[in-house]
Amino acid sequence: MKKKILIIIILCVFLMSGCINNKKEKNNNTSSNNSVVLYFSATGTTKSIAKKIATKANSDLIEIIPKDKYKKEDLNYNSDCRANKEQNNPDARPEIKNKIDISKYDVIYLGYPIWWGTNPKIILTLLDKYDLKDKIIIPFCTSGSTDITTSINDLRDYNPNLDIKDGKRFAANASDYEIKDFIEKSKIDINSKDKEINKMKVIINDNEYIINLENNSAAKKLVELSPLEVEMAELNGNEKYIYLNDGFPVDSYKPGHIEQGDVMLFDTSCLVIFYKSFDTSYSYTKIGHIDNLQDLGKESVKVKFEKN
């Protein structure tokens, strides 16, 4: 009899674990855009909004859990509480307890409460610890009344290589309509950005070409700066170059070989179009490639970069 009960219990546990696994898989499979809602919440307000966004956006949901949980007295901002101390200390990086696997996501809805006008320091811990460079980050926050803009500017300043969208602040009692509207707007943002960064137009001395862009921040920066009209100087019988005023996000490497038509960034602000192939020992950040680029001759050239 005892044996029978034991078998039934084991069977139930087995079936239940199967159900749980299936449920998680189903949730992942139905994610429409490889997105995750990744959030920190000290008292549950951001958590509640995060859950609603995840449901409506069909996204996965991951909490950023602090190693030392914030107790009530840690959040009493009228005192010299832990949260205040952290916000006032530029070096504070509260530890994150859980390991977060963001590798499979292209889009991250990043949620946090506003603390003293900006993001809690644990969000900087996240940015330090995880490589979010090729992700589209859509921030959202909850707060008593403070808007999200300052926190977004702070995050962009903290890591200019990240693609951080404008995002939205929610009140604790945000309506379903507001949440749906936020998701719809962010989807337009995601799709249009994808198209935009794929290709751009370049006109060199009245001849029109297409640059097939790399999927990196330097290429995005060139798109952002466009339309851009410049005179590019001749160098070495194989390249035209110009030093731009703006610094670019750099992801340099030694390509070993340059192909005719490569568009590269040398250092942080020197934009180069190569019109001959050759071997090189220099480091560059690749921006893209122009197919069928002709020999550009010995003189400087007038170049116009335009959004496609």
Ligand SMILES: Cc1cc2nc3c(=O)[nH]c(=O)nc-3n(C[C@H](O)[C@H](O)[C@H](O)COP(=O)(O)O)c2cc1C
């Ligand atoms: C230390 C601390 C500082 C805060 N600073 C602000 C602030 O500058 N502006 C604001 O509108 N709300 C501020 N708040 C309120 C929180 O942003 C708000 O209660 C938020 O919804 C809490 O989210 P949570 O429950 O997910 O932690 C602060 C709260 C704390 C604990």
